[in-house]
Amino acid sequence: MDRKTIRKHIHSATAPSKQSRKKKSKLDSYKKYLHRRMMEDHVFNGKRLLDEISQLGYQGGKTILKDYLKPFWDMREKNTPSDLKLCQENRCRWTGKRLEP
Secondary structure (H helix, E strand, O other): OOOOHHHHHHOOOOOOOOOOOOOOOHHHHHHHHHHHHHHHOOOOHHHHHHHHHHOOOOOHHHHHHHHHHHHHHHHHHHHHHHHHHHHHOOOEEEEEEEOOO
């Protein structure tokens, strides 16, 4: 730390505070798209979403995306159609018409 900075803090009436900057995420431009895919289309697969936004120009990593998706994974159970939930529980195949064991 520079001596002038130390002098400034010694002579100031208040204690120095750390100033934090809100850094823009590489994912910010794609959050509306991701939110729509999860809420309307029920797509929660991180790899699939990463592939989709990469085609749209996203250059960030998968960890940033994974951290953003974590809170939505609990919602995945609530927003999945009941027939599909039943199919997943019984380990059967979803055909869109009926459940097949």
